[in-house]
Amino acid sequence: xxxxxxxxxxxxxxxxxxxFSKLSFIFCGLANIRYGQVIKxxxxxxxxxxxxxxxxxxxxxLLHDLSTLGENLQGMAYNESLGIYEMQQGDNSMLIxxxxxxxxxxxxxxxxxxxxxxxSGENARKNKETGHHVxxxxxxxxxxxxxxxxxxxxxIPVAGLSIFTVTPLIYMILMAFTNYDSEHQxxxxxxxxxxxxxxxxxxxxxxxxxxxxxPVLGWTLVWGFFATFTCYFGGMILAxxxxxxxxxxxxxxxxxxxxxxxxxxxxxxxVVATMLxxxxxxxxxxxxxxxxxxxxxxxxxxxxxxxxxxxxxxxIGVPVTMLMVSGILMNIPGELYESARIDGAGPFTMFxxxxxxxxxxVTTPYLISNLISNFNNFNTIFFLTGGEPHTLTYYKGAGKxxxxxxxxxxxxxxxxDYNLASTIGIIIFVxxxxxxxxxxSRSNAMKNExxxx
Amino acid sequence: xxxxxxxxxxxYYVRAAAGxxxxxxxxxxxxxxxxxxxxSMVSTALDLLKAQETSKITFFVYVAVALTTLSFIxxxxxxxxxxxxxxxxxQAIQVVNTAFWTFLLFASKTILEKAGLQxxxxxxxxxxxxxxxxxxxxxxxxxxxxxxxxxxxxIILTILGVIWMFPILWILLTALRAEQGYYVGYFFPHxxxxxxxxxxxxxxxxxxxxxxWLNTLIVAVCSCIINTLIILMTSFTLSRTRFKGRKxxxxxxxxxxxxxxxxxxxxxxxxxxxxxLNQSLAALVIVGAAGAAMGYHVSKGFFDTIPKAVDEAAIxxxxxxxxxxxxxxxxxxxxxxxxxxxxxxxxxxxxxxFPSMLFGDKQSSYTAAVGLYWLxxxxxxxxxxxxxxxxxxxxxxPIVILFVWLQRFYVEGLSGSVKG
Numbered sequence: 001x002x003x004x005x006x007x008x009x010x011x012x013x014x015x016x017x018x019x020f021s022k023l024s025f026i027f028c029g030l031a032n033i034r035y036g037q038v039i040k041x042x043x044x045x046x047x048x049x050x051x052x053x054x055x056x057x058x059x060x061x062l063l064h065d066l067s068t069l070g071e072n073l074q075g076m077a078y079n080e081s082l083g084i085y086e087m088q089q090g091d092n093s094m095l096i097x098x099x100x101x102x103x104x105x106x107x108x109x110x111x112x113x114x115x116x117x118x119x120s121g122e123n124a125r126k127n128k129e130t131g132h133h134v135x136x137x138x139x140x141x142x143x144x145x146x147x148x149x150x151x152x153x154x155x156i157p158v159a160g161l162s163i164f165t166v167t168p169l170i171y172m173i174l175m176a177f178t179n180y181d182s183e184h185q186x187x188x189x190x191x192x193x194x195x196x197x198x199x200x201x202x203x204x205x206x207x208x209x210x211x212x213x214x215p216v217l218g219w220t221l222v223w224g225f226f227a228t229f230t231c232y233f234g235g236m237i238l239a240x241x242x243x244x245x246x247x248x249x250x251x252x253x254x255x256x257x258x259x260x261x262x263x264x265x266x267x268x269x270x271v272v273a274t275m276l277x278x279x280x281x282x283x284x285x286x287x288x289x290x291x292x293x294x295x296x297x298x299x300x301x302x303x304x305x306x307x308x309x310x311x312x313x314x315x316i317g318v319p320v321t322m323l324m325v326s327g328i329l330m331n332i333p334g335e336l337y338e339s340a341r342i343d344g345a346g347p348f349t350m351f352x353x354x355x356x357x358x359x360x361x362v363t364t365p366y367l368i369s370n371l372i373s374n375f376n377n378f379n380t381i382f383f384l385t386g387g388e389p390h391t392l393t394y395y396k397g398a399g400k401x402x403x404x405x406x407x408x409x410x411x412x413x414x415x416x417d418y419n420l421a422s423t424i425g426i427i428i429f430v431x432x433x434x435x436x437x438x439x440x441s442r443s444n445a446m447k448n449e450x451x452x453x
Numbered sequence: 454x455x456x457x458x459x460x461x462x463x464x465y466y467v468r469a470a471a472g473x474x475x476x477x478x479x480x481x482x483x484x485x486x487x488x489x490x491x492x493s494m495v496s497t498a499l500d501l502l503k504a505q506e507t508s509k510i511t512f513f514v515y516v517a518v519a520l521t522t523l524s525f526i527x528x529x530x531x532x533x534x535x536x537x538x539x540x541x542x543x544q545a546i547q548v549v550n551t552a553f554w555t556f557l558l559f560a561s562k563t564i565l566e567k568a569g570l571q572x573x574x575x576x577x578x579x580x581x582x583x584x585x586x587x588x589x590x591x592x593x594x595x596x597x598x599x600x601x602x603x604x605x606x607x608i609i610l611t612i613l614g615v616i617w618m619f620p621i622l623w624i625l626l627t628a629l630r631a632e633q634g635y636y637v638g639y640f641f642p643h644x645x646x647x648x649x650x651x652x653x654x655x656x657x658x659x660x661x662x663x664x665x666w667l668n669t670l671i672v673a674v675c676s677c678i679i680n681t682l683i684i685l686m687t688s689f690t691l692s693r694t695r696f697k698g699r700k701x702x703x704x705x706x707x708x709x710x711x712x713x714x715x716x717x718x719x720x721x722x723x724x725x726x727x728x729x730l731n732q733s734l735a736a737l738v739i740v741g742a743a744g745a746a747m748g749y750h751v752s753k754g755f756f757d758t759i760p761k762a763v764d765e766a767a768i769x770x771x772x773x774x775x776x777x778x779x780x781x782x783x784x785x786x787x788x789x790x791x792x793x794x795x796x797x798x799x800x801x802x803x804x805x806x807f808p809s810m811l812f813g814d815k816q817s818s819y820t821a822a823v824g825l826y827w828l829x830x831x832x833x834x835x836x837x838x839x840x841x842x843x844x845x846x847x848x849x850x851p852i853v854i855l856f857v858w859l860q861r862f863y864v865e866g867l868s869g870s871v872k873g
Contacts, residue, residue, distance in 0.1 A: 145775035153686040160743030168717030246604035262856035264803030279636040290562030290576040425716035432711040
């Protein structure tokens, strides 16, 4: 049986290993080849050669260009041999940045492979030395279904994440430190590194951008808290009513409310948005019923729109909480209520002293993650108001109900201010990270993942 | 009063009766009061009988008057001869009565204007008699229910249920409405038709809605199979095996998840362009699958609850890890698999941002979400509103059926996600 040695790091392998181990720091897989794993070692070596060739031919340039983000501007250049001016293809800063990031990711992957090959070689050496069995290639492949199953099962997810999530993410993070805005659009124009300039303009007081950013951030926080807590308490109360004794057809009632949750949110939100319009059915009916004589500005007045958004979110969010809470409510020991009743507690006291503390204790992590997802609740705002009503006091495009995420979306889609969008993305990340840390410090869920096993 | 009847809680009888009597008195207090002209509910009912032209809903007033009187009689009758049956009848009458008083809040304007009794009527002109009566009927209903020991939650559930179903009912009715256009001055269509649905799928239609729907179905089915596999694989590995870098990997996933997802769509778009996949449905599936691993939490939380001893026993019997995964863990996790499938299907079915960015103006590859959003643009909404509604129904129905059918699994998954 192949034994794994875990008490090693790269330095001890280098100092304690033999000449093959040391050489395999330069020639990947050498130790593997020496100690009987010829195919495995050759694959390592081949991949190393491929990487070196790639870097020599292409990657080196890519990494070099990354530092300047292109120098040749597109434009007319004089072609001496022909004696005419002709259109010259300039550098495309955006592609340079993207390819550069790809080169970085490939390099990171290679470093991981290098690290892995050294450890693998050391393992083979140790096994040979101590007289253990050294796996041949077929046995190695077989071990993929057993002790090394992580390589089999995680390879596709990791590859997918690296290509379509990590690479784009690094690309966008780097973009926050450039001036890739609407005035620096490749291929017609170049953009360049500007350091933390974007953060400064966004956060500095007095600037027009900052006077958009802070109110939008404020509304994002207000919205997050209202959206989370209205739905939380609403859902809890609804679940308590449905689950209380003496209510028949519990399933029927639950289904009625689940309807709003089952309908894809883009549909229900678009429908409600059309209903709330100036000539929408709500205004028509309110006038017909005699509640108001003129149309109410549900979505066109800043304050009205903000309240409408929260109310509509309530309509959509309450069923989710209701379903979730139903399960937890049943876990509260019935004796608690029984003895409270004997002591003369009313329903309100029981809620305040038993139900709520219990729920609060169990659901705090959920509540915080819900808060974070509400800060980033793109769907509700985008489909309902699209961030409107617009205001002249805000920087291009941002409206009074815009959250940071919807503003970010508008900056990328409508005004092409990618640098600002990325900067906002990083700020959103910081906000989420802070709340997640708070959540972790309060919950033990991460620590006792083996509690049940 | 020292009477006792089994099954009734007679302490509350006095309050219930007081409510019923008060609402009866309110019939003679001013219902309308405007510009010095006051008239009670009873006299309004008499006026309506004499009026030339009346609306169909005029009977709301008659019914409210009749039922309030009946309820008053019931209150007196139950005082003389209290019985469970009598109380139940009283309660039934009061339920209908309350409903009609509530309807009057919405219908008064129409009734009075149609009958020519008041023009330009607003609800603020409703008199003290009406509002006091409304409160009194609810008050009476609550206390009658207390007497019969019925759960008062029904009142709240009914009201909330009506509010919750209102938009859904509206979109259903709009989908069946024969009169085209966004703006209509009434709730119930004058003429019902299936034409909107037929138009949507007919070949002559300007909108390739059938195509959109099919696109969505293809993407959703593919995504749901691939994403489920990836999520289950990831969560199994992270839950059931221990290796160096496992915690690190989980932390990386968490950090990635904290960035707003569509921030990087521009880069994804360029990468897809480089691969020659832009504007194709395959791109949607691939990008969805690539990010699927980040949704591993719920199923990992579930796998964590399967005892380790099961795995150990299997290993002693010579099973490989892969066999444990396919033969032991998966069969034990039916509910979480259904939850994951449902979640992935729903996610792909209603995804909007990425497809809209990916396809731009290439209408033939739109998914239903992009197409429907395109229809509600203010330039098109008047022409296409009823078709939009029909489309919304067609898109929503499969999901609603799936959801209501598989609700149980969804709840299990949700409760699981709370834990960890």
